[in-house]
Structures are given as C-alpha cells and as structure tokens.
Amino acid sequence: MAPAVPRSGDAIFANVERVNAELFTLTYGAIVRQLLTDLEEVEEVNKQLDQMGYNIGIRLIDEFLAKSNVTRCVDFRETAEVIAKVGFKMFLGVTASVSNWDTEGTCCSLILEDNPLVDFVELPDTCQGLNYCSILSGVVRGALEMVSMKTEVTWVRDMLRGDDAFEFQVKLLKQVPEEYPYKDD
Ligand code: MYR
Numbered sequence: 001m002a003p004a005v006p007r008s009g010d011a012i013f014a015n016v017e018r019v020n021a022e023l024f025t026l027t028y029g030a031i032v033r034q035l036l037t038d039l040e041e042v043e044e045v046n047k048q049l050d051q052m053g054y055n056i057g058i059r060l061i062d063e064f065l066a067k068s069n070v071t072r073c074v075d076f077r078e079t080a081e082v083i084a085k086v087g088f089k090m091f092l093g094v095t096a097s098v099s100n101w102d103t104e105g106t107c108c109s110l111i112l113e114d115n116p117l118v119d120f121v122e123l124p125d126t127c128q129g130l131n132y133c134s135i136l137s138g139v140v141r142g143a144l145e146m147v148s149m150k151t152e153v154t155w156v157r158d159m160l161r162g163d164d165a166f167e168f169q170v171k172l173l174k175q176v177p178e179e180y181p182y183k184d185d
Pocket residue numbers: 061064070071072073074079082083087088091092136139140143144147
C-alpha cells in the first residue's frame with residue numbers, strides 16, 4: 001500500500017542504497033557458497049576469491065582515481081591511509097584503521113571492525129579455514145599493482161572465526177618507478 005505521506009527523495013535513496021547493499025552482501029554469500037560446492041577445498045575457495053578480487057581491483061583503480069581525485073602518494077604509509085580511509089569508504093561504505101607498521105614502513109595491517117560483507121553470515125565448522133572476505137584482499141592487491149606496487153596480502157584476524165576484528169596485512173614487495181614516456185627538451 002502506498003504510504004499516506006510520500007517519503008522525501010533522501011529517504012527513498014537511503015532505502016535504495018540499503019537494499020543495494022543487502023543485495024550485494026547476499027550475492028557475495030551466494031558466490032562463496034557456490035565456490036564451496038564446486039571446489040570443495042576451502043584453500044581453493046580462498047584462492048579463487050582472491051583472484052576474483054584481484055580482477056576487480058585492476059579495473060576499480062581507474063574509477064577510484066577518477067572519483068577520489070587522489071594524486072600520487074608520497075610513500076606507502078600514505079597509500080595505506082588512502083586505501084583505508086578513502087578506498088574502503090568509497091566501495092564498502094566503511095573505513096579501516098591502519099596499524100602494526102614495520103620499521104621500514106613497508107608492511108602494515110588494515111583493520112575493519114565493521115564489515116558489510118559479513119552481515120547475515122555464519123560459518124559452519126566445515127569452513128573453518130575459509131577466509132570469507134578474501135575478495136577484499138584481492139581487490140587491494142590488484143588495485144595497488146595498477147599503480148606500480150606489488151604487494152602480498154595476508155589475512156590475520158577474522159570475526160567469522162571468533163576474532164575481535166577483521167585484519168589483513170599488506171606487505172609492499174616491490175615498487176616499480178613509473179617512467180615518464182617523453183624526453184624533456
Ligand atoms: C598513488 O600513489 O598512485 C595513489 C595510490 C592509491 C591507491 C588506492 C587503492 C584503492 C583501493 C581501494 C580498495 C577498496 C576495497 C573495498
């Protein structure tokens with residue numbers, strides 16, 4: 001039945017956004033479930049999710065750079081903050097915190113206390129080794145590779161396994177300096 005008082009545009013958009021977010025979360029859950037059925041081994045599912053994320057990341061970086069107006073970061077510390085505060089906010093609607101830096105400033109953790117991907121999710125005992133959110137680490141790895149940073153991304157904590165947060169470690173393996181393709185006269 002139509003509401004007696006029409007909702008304002010803002011309320012309708014907020015509702016559409018919430019429904020989109022729920023649809024996204026449920027769709028992701030259905031993909032993970034299908035992969036578990038098809039691949040059987042959780043390690044294989046972790047790899048597949050990471051690869052899917054990587055494939056998304058190498059495309060998503062263009063949209064990120066175009067929409068965020070972020071320019072070249074001075075170092076990896078700044079890059080990590082940009083991912084956590086701007087990237088996650090833009091694509092996941094939440095921010096992450098950055099901590100556990102090594103002394104060289106090439107390895108840190110991104111920590112999520114709120115993660116819309118896991119709404120409605122509970123893992124059965126048979127999925128204990130599953131890194132359910134591997135798609136996120138893959139996205140970060142793919143996006144960084146497109147801006148010349150080769151990284152290794154590893155899951156450290158997972159609330160679906162009883163930890164108090166989601167945490168993944170991002171280690172910068174190699175930074176390929178970008179060459180300016182033209183000679184200055
Ligand atoms: C640069 O120094 O070239 C800027 C690098 C910015 C990299 C930002 C990557 C954004 C990744 C978004 C991840 C979203 C995950 C949901």
